[in-house]
Amino acid sequence: MIAITIIVPIYNQAKYLKKCLDSLIIQEPKNIEFLLINDGSTDNSLSIMKEYAIKDHRFRIYSQENKGVVAARQKGLDIAKGQWISWVDPDDWIEPDTFNVILSKINNTNSDIVRFGGNIYDYNSEKFILKESIGINALLSKEAIERWGLYDSYIYMEAGLHLLCIRNDFIKRNNIRFSNSRIGEDYCFTFLCYIMSSSITYMQDKLYNYVRYDNSLINKKTDENSNYINNIDCAYNYLLNNNLLEKKQLFWNEYLINAAGACFLYIPQKSHKYRNIINKLKRFFRSRNSWNEFKKRSALRTNTYIYEFYERLFSIRTVGLHGKAKHTIISILGIQIKIRKENNNGSITI
Numbered sequence: 001m002i003a004i005t006i007i008v009p010i011y012n013q014a015k016y017l018k019k020c021l022d023s024l025i026i027q028e029p030k031n032i033e034f035l036l037i038n039d040g041s042t043d044n045s046l047s048i049m050k051e052y053a054i055k056d057h058r059f060r061i062y063s064q065e066n067k068g069v070v071a072a073r074q075k076g077l078d079i080a081k082g083q084w085i086s087w088v089d090p091d092d093w094i095e096p097d098t099f100n101v102i103l104s105k106i107n108n109t110n111s112d113i114v115r116f117g118g119n120i121y122d123y124n125s126e127k128f129i130l131k132e133s134i135g136i137n138a139l140l141s142k143e144a145i146e147r148w149g150l151y152d153s154y155i156y157m158e159a160g161l162h163l164l165c166i167r168n169d170f171i172k173r174n175n176i177r178f179s180n181s182r183i184g185e186d187y188c189f190t191f192l193c194y195i196m197s198s199s200i201t202y203m204q205d206k207l208y209n210y211v212r213y214d215n216s217l218i219n220k221k222t223d224e225n226s227n228y229i230n231n232i233d234c235a236y237n238y239l240l241n242n243n244l245l246e247k248k249q250l251f252w253n254e255y256l257i258n259a260a261g262a263c264f265l266y267i268p269q270k271s272h273k274y275r276n277i278i279n280k281l282k283r284f285f286r287s288r289n290s291w292n293e294f295k296k297r298s299a300l301r302t303n304t305y306i307y308e309f310y311e312r313l314f315s316i317r318t319v320g321l322h323g324k325a326k327h328t329i330i331s332i333l334g335i336q337i338k339i340r341k342e343n344n345n346g347s348i349t350i
Contacts, residue, residue, distance in 0.1 A: 004032045005082030009072030013090035014044040023093035034059045040066030070185045086165045098207040112170040112197040118208035161186035179234030188234035195251045
């Protein structure tokens with residue numbers, strides 16, 4: 001029986017593919033499969049896939065006409081044989097012990113989702129620019145998820161499909177599918193998985209290496225990103241069709257505000273599609289007051305960034321526990337000075 005299916009959607013990635021597949025082929029577990037979805041590649045990608053499939057029977061190739069990454073991921077999900085599903089993008093790579101670590105966790109949990117950490121690698125500088133860990137090893141129950149909501153806890157963080165391992169039967173049972181969006185296509189999918197799950201297990205282990213490129217759509221403001229709103233349509237229609245809008249109102253409100261903010265982030269204001277996006281967004285807010293609340297929170301978010309910038313230039317703050325000051329940190333032009341008062345003799349240490 002296959003424990004985990006790892007889905008890799010591939011379209012014209014011959015330049016990076018070998019590094020990705022090299023990180024897969026060295027994984028030790030024999031009860032996993034690597035499902036390579038060839039999305040109509042016209043370069044040497046398919047030949048590379050076949051090369052690895054000959055070396056290792058765990059590689060399985062499925063070819064289709066070019067339909068985009070959403071269709072490729074969905075096809076992989078439809079034909080996956082594993083009890084659990086994970087995803088790897090063809091220009092990223094994973095750590096050598098990734099699936100040993102994940103298997104040890106899923107064999108001892110009743111959760112629907114296992115969430116782990118990862119690193120962000122900048123392609124141009126050839127350096128890691130962020131090493132992300134969830135910060136905790138924990139099990140969050142359905143009650144905890146509903147009590148805290150998505151954005152006031154460790155639950156949501158970022159969409160991060162590549163940082164998840166999800167039960168296959170859970171996805172099928174709840175009929176969760178990918179949205180038809182060219183950017184952030186996993187945003188709705190992961191949101192629905194989170195809010196429908198009975199519990200989520202978190203791991204501190206940093207197992208996935210995500211490569212960031214300057215030419216990524218998510219790093220640009222462009223008209224092409226206007227279909228990001230499809231992520232909102234996807235979530236709304238799912239909740240509506242399953243009579244869950246009222247029951248999941250807390251989650252929906254938070255998701256809507258954050259997804260709507262992302263629409264403005266990725267679409268240029270001078271674009272002729274910008275006004276159309278605003279009009280579409282307004283229909284999701286039930287009243288004028290809720291729309292004004294969204295605008296207020298968006299402005300607050302922008303002001304928060306400005307505040308944080310100035311705080312880095314100059315600030316004075318006291319750090320301590322239970323109201324007792326331990327030390328003072330003074331920031332001047334980005335330089336931090338820590339001052340600590342010794343309790344026994346009143347001396348000051350810098």
